[in-house]
Amino acid sequence: MLVFTRKRGEAIMIGDGIRIEVLRVGREGVRLGVVAPPEIAVHRQEIYDQIREANQKAASSPQDLGEVAKRLRQRA
Amino acid sequence: MTVARNLTPVAVRPAAATVAPASPDTIRFPHGLPGFESCRGFVLMTSDVLGPLQCLKSVEGPAASFLVIDPRRVLADFRCDLSEGDRARLGVDDQDTLLWLSLVTIELDGTITVNLRAPIVVNPALMVGHQVVPYHCVYPIRYVVSEGR
Numbered sequence: 001m002l003v004f005t006r007k008r009g010e011a012i013m014i015g016d017g018i019r020i021e022v023l024r025v026g027r028e029g030v031r032l033g034v035v036a037p038p039e040i041a042v043h044r045q046e047i048y049d050q051i052r053e054a055n056q057k058a059a060s061s062p063q064d065l066g067e068v069a070k071r072l073r074q075r076a
Numbered sequence: 077m078t079v080a081r082n083l084t085p086v087a088v089r090p091a092a093a094t095v096a097p098a099s100p101d102t103i104r105f106p107h108g109l110p111g112f113e114s115c116r117g118f119v120l121m122t123s124d125v126l127g128p129l130q131c132l133k134s135v136e137g138p139a140a141s142f143l144v145i146d147p148r149r150v151l152a153d154f155r156c157d158l159s160e161g162d163r164a165r166l167g168v169d170d171q172d173t174l175l176w177l178s179l180v181t182i183e184l185d186g187t188i189t190v191n192l193r194a195p196i197v198v199n200p201a202l203m204v205g206h207q208v209v210p211y212h213c214v215y216p217i218r219y220v221v222s223e224g225r
Contacts (some may be wrong), residue, residue: 010157021127023178028187037160037161038159038160038161039164039165039202040161041107041161041209048110048209049207050193051110051191051194051209052110052191053111053209054179054181054191054194055109055110055111055142055179055191055207056111057139057181058143058179058181059111059112059142062090065125065126066125066126066184067144068123068129068143068180068188069126069127069128069129071128071214071222072129072145072149072188072221073128075222
């Protein structure tokens with residue numbers, strides 16, 4: 001892992017188009033600003049991890065799908 | 077390949093690199109799905125028995141299949157705004173033409189949940205899809221539609 005020491009207002013560049021700036025350093029955390037091209041998705045890691053985990057659970061959904069579909073139809 | 081022609085060059089590069097001639101029914105997912113990054117092509121299957129569910133099945137890369145449902149079947153007023161980046165990835169200007177699919181999970185006790193937080197959006201005109209993670213979203217990842225035993 002690359003490690004940088006940065007002060008408020010300083011930034012790092014990743015490739016040509018991604019810039020991460022330290023906006024504020026406080027007791028509760030560090031506030032970062034990210035500038036990235038639109039095709040690069042930027043998320044808090046925990047959100048991405050939650051979605052990945054949910055996807056993995058969804059992929060292993062088992063059993064009688066006809067029955068599941070019926071329950072959903074009854075609900076509607 | 078119409079996908080390559082109609083998308084912005086930057087957005088399409090990953091897809092173009094991995095494209096194999098595929099069935100016209102194949103929906104391209106240039107980034108796969110989180111956790112299934114190498115699944116780059118899916119088909120959407122429907123049947124009377126399955127309705128209102130549909131099955132999204134991987135046809136490229138590792139085998140994977142998901143049950144999906146239109147989020148508006150779950151929550152009639154479901155609404156989600158696409159970011160500029162999502163629109164670029166999907167090659168769209170107009171949200172009305174898009175197909176929205178939420179992943180369905182059947183938990184061990186039979187509880188049925190739907191992921192309304194990160195819907196899959198497909199642009200049928202280009203047959204390209206993407207799982208979007210809106211920055212501001214009031215819906216949960218695990219929205220319970222039917223309790224289990």
